[in-house]
Amino acid sequence: MTKDEAIQYIGIRYVEGGESLDGFNCWGFLRFILAKHFNKTLPAVPIGDAHRTREIHENALQCGLYQPVGKPEHGDAALLRGGESPHVGIYLDFDGGGILHSLEGVGVVWTPIKQLRMLGFSRIIYYKVN
Numbered sequence: 149m150t151k152d153e154a155i156q157y158i159g160i161r162y163v164e165g166g167e168s169l170d171g172f173n174c175w176g177f178l179r180f181i182l183a184k185h186f187n188k189t190l191p192a193v194p195i196g197d198a199h200r201t202r203e204i205h206e207n208a209l210q211c212g213l214y215q216p217v218g219k220p221e222h223g224d225a226a227l228l229r230g231g232e233s234p235h236v237g238i239y240l241d242f243d244g245g246g247i248l249h250s251l252e253g254v255g256v257v258w259t260p261i262k263q264l265r266m267l268g269f270s271r272i273i274y275y276k277v278n
Contacts, residue, residue, distance in 0.1 A: 149185040149223065151242045157181075158248075160256045167192075177250040178225060178236045186223045188277045190214075212278060220245070220274035228269040239274060247272075 163171025167180060175193055182188040191208060193201045208214055217224060222241040227234055228249075237249025237259075246260040251267075259267065 149181070149240065151240075153185065154240055154242065154248050154258065157256045158258055160250070162250050162252050162255045164252075166250075172250040172256065173252070174236045174250050177248075177256060178238055181238050181248070182223070182225070182277055186277070188223075190225075190277060214275040214277045217274050217276045221276070223277075225275040225277055227273040227275065228264065229271040229273070230267075230269040235269065 161171045166172045167176030179190045191204055193204050220239040224239045226237050226239045226247050237247035240248055246258055248258050250256045
């Protein structure tokens with residue numbers, strides 16, 4: 149994914165459960181970008197069912213669908229923690245690195261790594277999607 153390709157998504161609105169150019173939630177956006185630009189597939193997860201989402205995540209880890217990595221590379225998934233709910237995006241190695249993600253109430257944005265704490269995300273776990 150090039151920087152110009154990433155920029156075209158900025159400003160697309162946030163839609164709960166959204167998985168298309170009409171609007172995305174964070175997981176739908178991550179799934180869309182990985183499929184379109186990196187030829188990788190993540191499972192769909194039920195919105196609002198934290199128990200089922202956690203179960204899907206644990207199964208994906210056990211099956212090797214994705215694995216945690218210490219240092220992110222272009223196209224790795226990012227799990228952002230800091231609030232009540234986990235949030236996801238995709239790490240892109242532009243301008244010192246950052247996360248392209250769809251924020252509730254905002255839409256798709258680019259956030260440099262250095263600014264994630266200002267949004268309340270105190271912990272990031274990166275995953276290589278196989």
